[in-house]
């Protein structure tokens with residue numbers, strides 16, 4: 001599916017949600033949603049807020065935070081936990097994400113493991129309907145492992 005299609009779909013989903021909950025549709029809300037859906041990478045509320053401060057609409061921090069909560073309730077974004085940070089990502093990905101995160105430098109690499117993906121996708125849970133998933137695998141990247149070994153060797157040789 002190409003971009004304009006996704007955008008009009010999520011816009012409609014937001015409008016439906018607002019109507020169902022007797023909330024107003026404001027230009028700020030639509031601009032925020034478009035901004036969220038213009039990027040593929042997970043982002044923090046702060047990042048989005050900074051970006052909106054610089055935009056021509058100058059959407060306040062409080063509005064950004066409130067609307068992220070609203071988008072989450074509407075199923076348009078979901079929280080992901082990367083290191084100790086809470087990030088948000090779009091929910092239109094049919095596939096889940098597997099990330100390997102270095103606990104030392106924070107480097108994050110997305111991995112593609114079809115077998116694991118399939119297994120999670122086929123997972124059946126009682127009283128729960130899966131809408132998506134994200135898996136974080138923690139460890140240490142090769143660069144940090146090498147540098148740690150070097151430091152340990154230095155200590156040994158002292």
Ligand SMILES: [Zn+2]
Nearest residue numbers: 102105141144
């Ligand atoms: Zn590292």
